[in-house]
Amino acid sequence: MQTQKRHLLGLDGMSGSQIQEFLDVAKHFREVLDRPIKRLPTLQGKTVVNLFYEPSTRTRISFELAEKRMSADIVNFSASTSSVKKGETLIDTVKNIEAMKIDMVVVRHSSPGAAHILSRVLDANIINAGDGGHEHPTQALLDMFTISQNFSSLKDLTVAIVGDIAHSRVAMSNIYGLKSMGARVLLCGPATLIPREIDKLGVEVYHNIDEVIPQVDVLNILRIQLERQSSGLFPSLREYHNYFGITRERLRRADRPILIMHPGPMNRGLEIASDVADSEHSVILEQVTNGVALRMAVLYLLAGGQSEIH
């Protein structure tokens, strides 16, 4: 590994070559997933705690599968059935868990910065599995890995991220990562869902999806967070679909096939039409498969593995 990192907290500040290293190692593990016997001894003797304070399907299960494929011992922590319910703080909780001799912590939490705090108080390796609206680095890495499987290079590709940018940790990690890899990044959504001054990150902002579609190689479509709809950030779900929903009719106006991505969970018929989600250009389920390989790569490299795997 070029730079021995102890933690994966975010992609802000990560260089293109560091990102490429994760993608190269993930390619090796992706091949392992196609073997009849998928288990490797790589993390034998290591104990990983999956600390999920927020709901998750894809991230939680794919971390757990990645750890199992690499023969780690696993502890799954769920806040709803723990002493968090009795008022125990995050730091007290993790210090007690660390006292039981663990090596790595995968954490999802609603507070931005939760993973950073753990990295300061624990000796274990910390992996951010999503912290509030801040970052979701393994999602962006698996997104870039999926793009790299479909194009010869990320450099100079045009990728649009569509939807609720303002509340999206997936968008932030993708912006940092894609910019480091030399891609052109367009953001598209209602003005109320795009942070002011985000163009300072080197992205281009659009509010008309029909101007974006003809320019792009990849559309990464974000979930409309229905729980925020009560705050009146756009007039109605129907109006959002009419103006920003990705439909076959809209895609037909492009002069080339566009790779369709979505981090999940999807609102079919809202941000993405069902037939687009299931179309031949959709790689949404490939993203999920690749998530296991990418997370194996992250665990491997943080545990001190070398990028040259034989």
Ligand code: CP
């Ligand atoms: N993409 C993603 O983070 O999905 P989950 O919330 O199901 O983990």
